[in-house]
Amino acid sequence: MVIYLNGRFCDAEAPAIRADDRGFTLGDGLFETMRAADGKVLRRDWHLERLRDGAAVLGLTGLPPEGELSDALAATLAENGLADAVLRMTVSRGAAARGLLPPEDISPTVVIAAAPPPPSLPPAIAITATSACRDEASPLSRCKTLNYLPNILARREAEAAGANEALLLNTKGRIAEAAIANLFIVDSGDVVATPPVSEGALPGTMRRAVLEAMACIERALTIEDLATAAEAFLSNSLGIRPLVSLDGKPIGTGEPGPVTKRLQKEFG
Amino acid sequence: MVIYLNGRFCDAEAPAIRADDRGFTLGDGLFETMRAADGKVLRRDWHLERLRDGAAVLGLTGLPPEGELSDALAATLAENGLADAVLRMTVSRGAAARGLLPPEDISPTVVIAAAPPPPSLPPAIAITATSACRDEASPLSRCKTLNYLPNILARREAEAAGANEALLLNTKGRIAEAAIANLFIVDSGDVVATPPVSEGALPGTMRRAVLEAMACIERALTIEDLATAAEAFLSNSLGIRPLVSLDGKPIGTGEPGPVTKRLQKEFG
Numbered sequence: 001m002v003i004y005l006n007g008r009f010c011d012a013e014a015p016a017i018r019a020d021d022r023g024f025t026l027g028d029g030l031f032e033t034m035r036a037a038d039g040k041v042l043r044r045d046w047h048l049e050r051l052r053d054g055a056a057v058l059g060l061t062g063l064p065p066e067g068e069l070s071d072a073l074a075a076t077l078a079e080n081g082l083a084d085a086v087l088r089m090t091v092s093r094g095a096a097a098r099g100l101l102p103p104e105d106i107s108p109t110v111v112i113a114a115a116p117p118p119p120s121l122p123p124a125i126a127i128t129a130t131s132a133c134r135d136e137a138s139p140l141s142r143c144k145t146l147n148y149l150p151n152i153l154a155r156r157e158a159e160a161a162g163a164n165e166a167l168l169l170n171t172k173g174r175i176a177e178a179a180i181a182n183l184f185i186v187d188s189g190d191v192v193a194t195p196p197v198s199e200g201a202l203p204g205t206m207r208r209a210v211l212e213a214m215a216c217i218e219r220a221l222t223i224e225d226l227a228t229a230a231e232a233f234l235s236n237s238l239g240i241r242p243l244v245s246l247d248g249k250p251i252g253t254g255e256p257g258p259v260t261k262r263l264q265k266e267f268g
Numbered sequence: 269m270v271i272y273l274n275g276r277f278c279d280a281e282a283p284a285i286r287a288d289d290r291g292f293t294l295g296d297g298l299f300e301t302m303r304a305a306d307g308k309v310l311r312r313d314w315h316l317e318r319l320r321d322g323a324a325v326l327g328l329t330g331l332p333p334e335g336e337l338s339d340a341l342a343a344t345l346a347e348n349g350l351a352d353a354v355l356r357m358t359v360s361r362g363a364a365a366r367g368l369l370p371p372e373d374i375s376p377t378v379v380i381a382a383a384p385p386p387p388s389l390p391p392a393i394a395i396t397a398t399s400a401c402r403d404e405a406s407p408l409s410r411c412k413t414l415n416y417l418p419n420i421l422a423r424r425e426a427e428a429a430g431a432n433e434a435l436l437l438n439t440k441g442r443i444a445e446a447a448i449a450n451l452f453i454v455d456s457g458d459v460v461a462t463p464p465v466s467e468g469a470l471p472g473t474m475r476r477a478v479l480e481a482m483a484c485i486e487r488a489l490t491i492e493d494l495a496t497a498a499e500a501f502l503s504n505s506l507g508i509r510p511l512v513s514l515d516g517k518p519i520g521t522g523e524p525g526p527v528t529k530r531l532q533k534e535f536g
Contacts, residue, residue, distance in 0.1 A: 003287050017285040017292050019271050019379045024285050025358055026416035027295025033366070058417070059424055088366060090293055098301070098356060098383065100416070100423040100448060111287045115366065131407060135439075138400050140417055147415035148294035148368070149326070149408055155368040156327055171403075171439045180368060 004076045004112035012113060021109055022102065023092025027146040029109075030054040033237050034073070034087040035117065035268070041073050041087060043237070046205045051091065054143035060093050062108050069110070076112040085114045086238060092146065120268075123242040123256060124165040124234055126178065128223060129154035134168050134176035136200030141176070144202060151179040165234065167226075167246065168200070175221045176200030181234035181241065182207040185221060186252075186259045188230050192216040206235040209267060214259075231257025239268040272344045272380035280381060289377055290370065291360025295414040297377075298322040299358045301505050302341070303385065303536070307351040309341050311505070314473045319359065322411035328361050330376050337378070344380040353382045354506060360414065388536075390432065391510040391524060392502055394446065396491060397422035397434040402444035404468030409444070412470060419447040433502065435494075435514065436468070443489045444468030449502035449509065450475040453489060454520075454527045456498050460484040474503035477535060482527075499525025507536040 001012040010016055022028035032047040041047075048066045055063055063069075069089070077085055090111045093102050132150030134141050154166035158179070167183065170176040176195060177183055182204040184194045194211070195201045196218040210216060223246070226232060231252045232243040240263045242256035256264075269280040278284055290296035300315040309315075316334045323331055331337075337357070345353055358379045361370050400418030402409050422434035426447070435451065438444040444463060445451055450472040452462045462479070463469045464486040478484060491514070494500060499520045500511040508531045510524035524532075 005287065012288065013286065015283040015285060016287040017283060017289070018281065019273065019284040019358070019381060020280065021285070021292065024289065024292045024360070024379075025299065025356075025414065026420060027414045028417060028420055031293065058421070086366070088293070090287070092292070098354070098386075100420050101427060102420075111292075113287060118366075133403055133406065135401055135403060135418075138418065138421075140400065140421065145417050146293065146295045147417045149296060149413050149415045150403075150406065152294060152296055152368050153326070153406075153408065159369060 001114065002079050004072050006110055009079050016111070017109065018095040020097070021092055021095045023090065023109060023146055029060070029090065029092030029146045030058065030144055031088060031090045031146060032144060034089070035238050036077055036083070036085045036087055039077060039083040043205045043209060044070060044073065046208060050144060050203060050205065051089070054145065055091070057139045057143050058093070060091070060108060063091065064110065072110070072112055076114050080114045082114050082116065084117050086117055088113050090146070118238070120239065121241055122164065123244045124178070125163045125245045126165040126167050126243055127158050127161045127163045127247055129157055129166040129168050131157045132168060134170045134200030136170040136176060136198060141200045142197055142203055155179045165243070170200035174199055175223065175226065177202055178234050181236040183221065183243070184210065184216070184233050184235065185226055185229040186231045186257060188228065192259060193219050193221060195221050204235060205237050206240070206267060210235055210263060213266065226251060231260055233260040233263065240264045269382065270347050272340050274378055277347050284379070285377065286363040288365070289360055289363045291358065291377060291414055296326070297328070297358065297360030297414045298326065298412055299356060299414060300412060302355040302357070303506050304345055304351070304353045304355055307345060309355065311473045311477060312338060312341065314476060318412060318471060318473065319357070322413065323359070325407045325411050326361070328359070328376060331359065332378065340380055344382050348382045350382050350384065352385050354385050356381050358414070386506070388507065389509055391512045392433040392446070393431045393513045394433040394435050394511055395426050395429045395431045395515055397425055397436050399425045400436060402436045402438045402468030404438040404444060404466060409468045410465055410471055422447045433511070438468035442467055443491065443494065445470055446502050449504040451489065451511070452478065452484070452501050452503065453494055453497040454499045454525060456496065460527060461487050461489060463489050472503060473505050474508070474535060478503055478531060481534065494519060499528055501528040501531065508532045
């Protein structure tokens, strides 16, 4: 495989990044994970929009224009001979001497990697993470940043508990999202709901697609809401995933529900 | 300059890190910034102890033994012809395919970079950061991780306000630390105090040195405590720095105080 790196392609397994790149030294950057099908990057413009919004929050300047990034995504698929793929675009602020304030003349690092689409995941069996929470008041909670340790810790905590996903709470103790996905519930009155971004939910692209595709409300969700839900599911750029259990207790029937199955048919 | 990279030395400006290194893709790692003087790494064993503690929290395995890391620090100074320096050791979990759970056979990336010691910073003029907070309940708040975006945002917020440092609050609204340092106050009764680690303060090595060097208590600190303090100072591995102003108001006399000056003589 080859990766795109600032306008050229290089071996994915060769050293590509300087050790003083702020992506490596400080997690100073953003990423997008995208699904490509039949050579087309799904919801590409939403991904690039979120990337641009995140760059504004970080004050990360010098990104190539969106047309150039779109072309780079297509070229990365082509160079790797992939039509169906998962693409990851990583953007860091670039290489710099030590210190938190980036220099004026810094230039971002843009990497795009492609891989065959992963097998679909089994239904999610989640725990409520205790090792990490989402700071819903921080503008960073609205960005897909390279600071992924809270999610990694939560995911490891799930693994240790025999589960395969973790829900992260916000500072008020309400549910913000899962470690690698947004959360939706279907309540006993068939109302579909997901936490608003103000609760610490990442503005996911698949979350946006679901919100556009069906009647769905955004409201704060508690563990109690999930415990009494008829069904629940998770969404990320790779698809829809049933959430069938939390902290050892089944959600609804403990099986993927009808709304979830319908969305899986539509979005994968 | 040359950097140490997993047992060898290479050009600091050449690509050294794979683009799929989890340090670059997820901020999945730790670092230590150390001061070297006369060829000796100050408080080296405390830095290596904190690194080991952080690795335990992250479940980051496969680190070289401490003797090897110590030798690598010394060799990095020697290779660069430096006796007085600032050293940065970065440890990431290593390269891996996408996904939050690291594979079993992953091997960490260890980088050490050296630079001449920076000029001492002017007295700190701080703001209270609103763009980021410290999650004092997370085990990550006790680790020096690569997830530095909250601190970067806080530092940028300070810059935009005409200040040069930022204080980060914890989820209870009390002071945890500064963006690049720990906080100490000297109250009107000459009692020196610093927030305990349970308040979200990083267990800094210079903080530890100050706690060992003088009578000092660990207690929760509020903005009000700082507003009424006789003096305040910041500590990090590079030294002691007076904190003379917060949110536009002088702290104490608005000049470096006697306790601060005494510690600066001892610790730089």
